[in-house]
Amino acid sequence: MLTTLSVDLGARSYPILIGSGLLSQRGILDPYLRHRDVLVVSNEIVAPIYLGPLKTLLTGSRIASVILPDGEQHKTMATVSHVLDALVEARYGRDCVVVALGGGVVGDIAGFAASIYQRGVDFIQVPTTLLAQVDSAVGGKTGVNHPGGKNLLGAFHQPICVLADTDTLRTLPDRELSAGLAEVVKYGLIADEEFFAWLEAHSEDLLRRDTAALGHVIRRACELKADVVGEDEHERGRRALLNLGHTFGHAIELKAGYGEWLHGEAVAAGTCMAAEFSARLGTLDPAAVERTRQLFRRLHLPVSPPPAEPGEFLAAMGMDKKVLAGRIRLVLLDRIGSARITGDYAPHELADYLREQFVR
Numbered sequence: 001m002l003t004t005l006s007v008d009l010g011a012r013s014y015p016i017l018i019g020s021g022l023l024s025q026r027g028i029l030d031p032y033l034r035h036r037d038v039l040v041v042s043n044e045i046v047a048p049i050y051l052g053p054l055k056t057l058l059t060g061s062r063i064a065s066v067i068l069p070d071g072e073q074h075k076t077m078a079t080v081s082h083v084l085d086a087l088v089e090a091r092y093g094r095d096c097v098v099v100a101l102g103g104g105v106v107g108d109i110a111g112f113a114a115s116i117y118q119r120g121v122d123f124i125q126v127p128t129t130l131l132a133q134v135d136s137a138v139g140g141k142t143g144v145n146h147p148g149g150k151n152l153l154g155a156f157h158q159p160i161c162v163l164a165d166t167d168t169l170r171t172l173p174d175r176e177l178s179a180g181l182a183e184v185v186k187y188g189l190i191a192d193e194e195f196f197a198w199l200e201a202h203s204e205d206l207l208r209r210d211t212a213a214l215g216h217v218i219r220r221a222c223e224l225k226a227d228v229v230g231e232d233e234h235e236r237g238r239r240a241l242l243n244l245g246h247t248f249g250h251a252i253e254l255k256a257g258y259g260e261w262l263h264g265e266a267v268a269a270g271t272c273m274a275a276e277f278s279a280r281l282g283t284l285d286p287a288a289v290e291r292t293r294q295l296f297r298r299l300h301l302p303v304s305p306p307p308a309e310p311g312e313f314l315a316a317m318g319m320d321k322k323v324l325a326g327r328i329r330l331v332l333l334d335r336i337g338s339a340r341i342t343g344d345y346a347p348h349e350l351a352d353y354l355r356e357q358f359v360r
């Protein structure tokens, strides 16, 4: 079954195609490729499994490919340069199309390269992890890490199509599946209490990769994300809510070393921290914090950060892109299904919370 959702951005609107077996549906990408030159960007894990099937969808195009090393530690400017070199070497013009085949790391790198090659060329996302299918492939955030901070370098550059073949999730390691579910829980927490309750009731189905359950979460997550992005593409307001748990989470990733904690794992622990901090400020019922922790535990996700020095952790949080006039703005919860972004708390409250968190 094919579900088509739309990200509505006027002339730059694009479809999200979701379904089983899409990588064997000849012609499905033809309307977006129109026989143009294609550079496929993938990595050493994904390419051996899915580059062959993808190529059957690219008939009529001149195809080059670049295979990147695997891992978050390679989400760097050096790797972006490698992709740009491949585009130059192939002598591709402004009318070429970059196709990202892989998880969020490949998608973020390929999308960023596409955003700057000849001041911007088209790109297509073919996400192969749950995290990428529910989040990173949609919405046009592209970029790489800097040793001083997560995702500090990048650009908004929307894809012209997202093709999410849910069959690719069959080869995904269990730990990566759980990491993707962290971003799924996020949508329930910020916008949809009923969806959160559905996740509580279906956590076992999701962990055993029930096709219908996974299809439901991918569609619901993409619906919610498409709605937010259509309203606030450049994160001037509501889109920031999608960063629930990320200010804490990015600090976890940075302090642990890129690639040590999976992004989704850091988001899960970071979300628990955001929920605890919300309860500490009196906006969230402690019972909701416990429900959140319970759901992450059931999905085999961490609910607290690794040991860190509180001052260093706070400094890492200070490199977040939501910082405004030196103030760390956080996404906090009012209840399950409702969140807000705020810098309206006494700075010592956050420092005190971190001290207590890490000195236990």
Ligand code: NAD
Pocket: 043, 045, 046, 070, 071, 072, 075, 102, 103, 104, 105, 106, 108, 128, 129, 130, 131, 132, 135, 136, 137, 138, 139, 140, 141, 142, 151, 168, 169, 170, 171, 172, 173, 176, 179, 180, 263, 264
């Ligand atoms: P990832 O891209 O590193 O993929 C996870 C692992 O699974 C990798 O080892 C990968 O090679 C492997 N893999 C991918 N597909 C597979 C498949 N079908 N079968 C077997 N193995 C497969 O990680 P991710 O969780 O997909 O993405 C995390 C990244 O996404 C982070 O860098 C994060 O910052 C970024 N992100 C970006 C956005 C955005 O809006 N752009 C949103 C959320 C996260």
Ligand code: GLY
Pocket: 135, 136, 138, 139, 141, 239, 242, 243
């Ligand atoms: N993953 C957060 C966003 O796309 O805005």
